[in-house]
Amino acid sequence: MLQFALRRLLLTIPILIGLSIIVFVFVRSLPGGPAIALLGERATEESLEQIEKTLGLDQPVHVQYFRYMNNVLHGDLGNSVVTRQPVADEIKRQFPATVELGLAAMLFAILVGVPLGFIAAKRYQGVLDQSSLVLSLIGVSFPVFFLALLLKYVFAVKLGWLPTIGRLTVTQDLAHPTNLYVLDAILTGNWPALSDALKHLVLPAIALGTIPLAIVARITRAATLDVISEDYVRTARAKGLERTVIDRRHILRNALLPVVTVIGLQTGLLLTGAVLTETIFAWPGVGRMILQAIQFRDYAILQGGILFFAFVIVFVNLLVDMSYGFLNPRIRVR
Amino acid sequence: MRKRLRLIAAFALIALMTAACAGATDGGDGGDTGEGGNEASATLTFGTSADPVVLDPALVSDGESLRVSDQIYEGLVTLEPGTTEVVPGLAEELPEISEDGKSYTFTLREGVKFHDGTDFNAEAVCFNFDRWYNFEGSFQNADASYYYQTVFGYGGFASKPGSPDSSNYESCEATDESTVVLNIKTPSTSLLAALTLTALTIASPAALEEYEADKGRVDAEGLFRPTGTFSTEHPTGTGPFKFNEWIRGERLVLERNEDYWNAEEQTGNVQTLIFQPIPDPAARLQALQAGEIQGFDLVDPQDYETIEGDENLELLNRPAFNVGYVGFNQAVKPFDDPAVRQAFAHAIDRQEVVDAFYAGQGEVATQFMPPELPGYADDVTEYEYDPEKAKQILTDAGFDLPVEIQFAYPTDVERPYMPDPQANFEAMVQDLEECCFTVQQDSATWSPDYLGKVDTGKYGAYLLGWTGDFADPDNFIGTFFQDEQPAWAHGNKEISDALDAAETETDLDARDELYQEANRLIMEELPGIPYVHTKPGLAFTANVTGYLPSPVSLEPFSIVTVEE
Numbered sequence: 082m083l084q085f086a087l088r089r090l091l092l093t094i095p096i097l098i099g100l101s102i103i104v105f106v107f108v109r110s111l112p113g114g115p116a117i118a119l120l121g122e123r124a125t126e127e128s129l130e131q132i133e134k135t136l137g138l139d140q141p142v143h144v145q146y147f148r149y150m151n152n153v154l155h156g157d158l159g160n161s162v163v164t165r166q167p168v169a170d171e172i173k174r175q176f177p178a179t180v181e182l183g184l185a186a187m188l189f190a191i192l193v194g195v196p197l198g199f200i201a202a203k204r205y206q207g208v209l210d211q212s213s214l215v216l217s218l219i220g221v222s223f224p225v226f227f228l229a230l231l232l233k234y235v236f237a238v239k240l241g242w243l244p245t246i247g248r249l250t251v252t253q254d255l256a257h258p259t260n261l262y263v264l265d266a267i268l269t270g271n272w273p274a275l276s277d278a279l280k281h282l283v284l285p286a287i288a289l290g291t292i293p294l295a296i297v298a299r300i301t302r303a304a305t306l307d308v309i310s311e312d313y314v315r316t317a318r319a320k321g322l323e324r325t326v327i328d329r330r331h332i333l334r335n336a337l338l339p340v341v342t343v344i345g346l347q348t349g350l351l352l353t354g355a356v357l358t359e360t361i362f363a364w365p366g367v368g369r370m371i372l373q374a375i376q377f378r379d380y381a382i383l384q385g386g387i388l389f390f391a392f393v394i395v396f397v398n399l400l401v402d403m404s405y406g407f408l409n410p411r412i413r414v415r
Numbered sequence: 416m417r418k419r420l421r422l423i424a425a426f427a428l429i430a431l432m433t434a435a436c437a438g439a440t441d442g443g444d445g446g447d448t449g450e451g452g453n454e455a456s457a458t459l460t461f462g463t464s465a466d467p468v469v470l471d472p473a474l475v476s477d478g479e480s481l482r483v484s485d486q487i488y489e490g491l492v493t494l495e496p497g498t499t500e501v502v503p504g505l506a507e508e509l510p511e512i513s514e515d516g517k518s519y520t521f522t523l524r525e526g527v528k529f530h531d532g533t534d535f536n537a538e539a540v541c542f543n544f545d546r547w548y549n550f551e552g553s554f555q556n557a558d559a560s561y562y563y564q565t566v567f568g569y570g571g572f573a574s575k576p577g578s579p580d581s582s583n584y585e586s587c588e589a590t591d592e593s594t595v596v597l598n599i600k601t602p603s604t605s606l607l608a609a610l611t612l613t614a615l616t617i618a619s620p621a622a623l624e625e626y627e628a629d630k631g632r633v634d635a636e637g638l639f640r641p642t643g644t645f646s647t648e649h650p651t652g653t654g655p656f657k658f659n660e661w662i663r664g665e666r667l668v669l670e671r672n673e674d675y676w677n678a679e680e681q682t683g684n685v686q687t688l689i690f691q692p693i694p695d696p697a698a699r700l701q702a703l704q705a706g707e708i709q710g711f712d713l714v715d716p717q718d719y720e721t722i723e724g725d726e727n728l729e730l731l732n733r734p735a736f737n738v739g740y741v742g743f744n745q746a747v748k749p750f751d752d753p754a755v756r757q758a759f760a761h762a763i764d765r766q767e768v769v770d771a772f773y774a775g776q777g778e779v780a781t782q783f784m785p786p787e788l789p790g791y792a793d794d795v796t797e798y799e800y801d802p803e804k805a806k807q808i809l810t811d812a813g814f815d816l817p818v819e820i821q822f823a824y825p826t827d828v829e830r831p832y833m834p835d836p837q838a839n840f841e842a843m844v845q846d847l848e849e850c851c852f853t854v855q856q857d858s859a860t861w862s863p864d865y866l867g868k869v870d871t872g873k874y875g876a877y878l879l880g881w882t883g884d885f886a887d888p889d890n891f892i893g894t895f896f897q898d899e900q901p902a903w904a905h906g907n908k909e910i911s912d913a914l915d916a917a918e919t920e921t922d923l924d925a926r927d928e929l930y931q932e933a934n935r936l937i938m939e940e941l942p943g944i945p946y947v948h949t950k951p952g953l954a955f956t957a958n959v960t961g962y963l964p965s966p967v968s969l970e971p972f973s974i975v976t977v978e979e
Binding site for chain 1: 462469666694
């Protein structure tokens with residue numbers, strides 16, 4: 082097991098190096114540079130040159146790349162051109178917001194998606210099955226930003242039940258030991274803040290969780306259908322086991338393996354989805370940071386942010402691979 | 416055991432859900448106005464497009480930093496709210512200017528204190544001027560000290576590696592506790608208006624030093640990074656609001672300055688002023704509709720109708736302080752011929768462009784600066800839409816129709832004076848081709864390609880525009896035409912001379928007349944066609960009153976009232 086983990090870890094190194102090159106080149110091929118993004122029509126040739134020189138952008142790209150990677154290996158992701166703060170600090174400060182939103186979205190996707198898929202499989206070809214299929218198709222193909230605006234319009238603007246922006250009402254005080262606000266509120270026993278933070282989570286979590294929800298539901302349904310016709314399920318039925326026990330122990334448990342894989346794969350989807358969702362809900366996370374960095378051509382933030390996302394995705398996938406062993410002893414790697 | 420775990424989990428879930436629902440009922444309105452301890456005062460949350468960069472006004476040029484800084488800091492002179500009229504600020508009256516126009520004597524208000532309790536006095540003023548003049552490293556970059564350099568000359572610092580001191584700043588003398596003499600090298604009549612800039616407001620010297628505003632380190636990339644906390648945690652000025660707290664990405668909180676020297680002007684009831692960054696314009700509007708914020712800037716023109724149609728909301732417009740124009744580069748034929756420029760002007764229907772693409776927030780421009788400024792001339796030559804006349808002018812000048820011209824527009828950009836450049840361009844091209852031109856079309860991404868090509872004179876005719884930095888004609892027509900630039904290549908010495916004369920004239924009425932004359936000359940020469948001024952929109956909830964939009968966005972929240 083340990084050897085497997087190590088081998089997978091080593092394998093991530095070339096992946097990350099390759100990614101860093103792609104990101105570096107991609108970021109620099111965007112039209113315009115930070116200098117012109119900062120100055121706009123006020124830019125003069127002289128001022129552009131001066132800024133590019135202080136940012137090291139007058140060097141050839143490969144020189145810039147090696148200098149950048151050298152710094153990265155020394156734990157320095159550079160400074161934001163706009164805020165002039167270290168990129169690592171910016172990520173550290175904003176990542177908890179992204180994690181909190183991602184977890185909430187995943188929780189929503191699993192809590193709704195697994196039962197939905199399971200019931201659909203049990204009522205195979207029934208009305209419920211068909212409608213869940215249609216719903217999940219809509220879920221997958223609905224643009225996130227449109228869904229977000231729609232949710233906000235109905236539940237915030239029209240009904241006034243939920244807030245539309247941010248993680249907390251601006252007048253709400255809360256100490257931030259972990260920067261995961263729900264956890265912070267529980268830890269500090271700040272119940273008004275807990276309710277406030279949860280309210281702020283609902284809409285963005287639904288917006289971000291809808292696509293994973295649809296995928297989780299479909300996979301659960303397919304896997305359940307597979308398992309339902311297995312011999313051991315028939316045997317269990319034949320020996321007169323209670324239906325709920327069969328459902329839980331024999332069907333659902335075995336059907337969950339592919340679902341776990343899919344959940345792992347959703348990490349990438351959640352992070353990329355976070356870019357849009359966070360922007361629309363003014364959620365101060367890494368996704369929003371990346372989008373704003375594109376506008377300002379903030380190379381350091383953009384590179385650091387995308388590399389960080391890539392690292393998280395690779396790492397979570399590694400965890401998923403390793404978790405197979407626990408869920409299914411047959412796949413335990415030698 | 417298992418059952419019990421499941422029970423506990425179920426309870427926890429129910430508890431969380433009840434907590435969320437309980438909150439949903441008691442805080443349903445979302446917008447908490449005046450919920451603080453002080454019953455008499457209100458909380459106003461304003462939605463911004465981004466966080467400020469830093470709260471050291473000398474080092475920023477972005478609108479969000481300036482907006483917040485304007486509440487915290489004040490300059491020697493300022494603008495009458497909602498206008499471009501220069502009025503005394505921290506100085507008791509407008510300065511006495513010496514005969515030669517090189518020294519400005521300010522008498523300061525007495526009894527003014529910075530937010531940290533230290534005295535505002537002549538020494539504090541000079542401390543700030545000397546600080547700017549002595550900026551080093553990347554503080555000298557245009558993205559940091561852009562405004563200082565606009566006023567005192569590009570690269571105008573005490574020590575600039577490899578170049579002599581080119582600054583127009585000579586010295587600042589504190590002759591007594593409340594008298595400051597500001598000396599410059601060459602007379603500049605735009606200096607007074609420039610001193611209203613947020614970048615030239617006065618910060619507390621004690622705070623600047625204690626919180627190391629100018630300390631920093633050079634990182635591995637060679638970039639200078641301030642390490643002090645002045646601009647992020649301890650911005651200290653004399654203004655009507657004091658800094659309280661800043662959580663990047665979430666909120667920036669200012670509190671009313673109870674010891675404000677100018678309490679008479681502090682007519683509003685805002686006790687707590689919160690700026691909340693909401694990058695997406697649609698999200699800003701929804702937050703306003705839901706009552707989470709009470710106002711926001713930079714309204715998307717397509718939302719004007721929604722806001723105006725909602726009785727709970729109000730749309731305000733800033734007076735125009737920009738100009739969108741078609742520029743001609745006379746180094747590219749046939750634009751050297753005045754007949755071509757005039758025919759171009761008669762061939763395009765500017766009113767139609769403004770009506771079609773500016774959501775009712777534009778007005779047709781007749782000259783290169785907005786009507787609010789001194790020096791605006793009511794009697795410049797105007798070129799009405801008249802394709803027949805355009806043809807006539809061209810044939811009279813000996814051209815065979817259609818005349819071939821080159822015309823370019825920028826892509827991937829939205830400017831206040833040009834929300835949709837391509838739409839403007841296509842409408843104009845259609846007019847031009849219907850009349851008497853063949854247009855060779857060109858385009859490039861706004862930055863750096865398009866701006867670079869314009870600045871180096873690669874295009875014949877091109878779409879561009881400008882938003883003013885401060886309320887002075889020099890900041891518009893002076894920027895364009897005073898010195899010869901490849902973008903125009905107009906070579907008209909008369910215009911440059913007129914602008915030189917206007918800039919050095921110290922008598923304000925005479926100066927006004929000289930700028931009017933310059934505007935008349937320019938529109939006769941027709942180096943380009945100004946076609947639009949726009950009025951950017953701000954939105955508020957209907958219970959907010961007293962906000963005065965300013966052409967230069969110098970807008971105090973101290974006069975704003977939020978009704979309960």
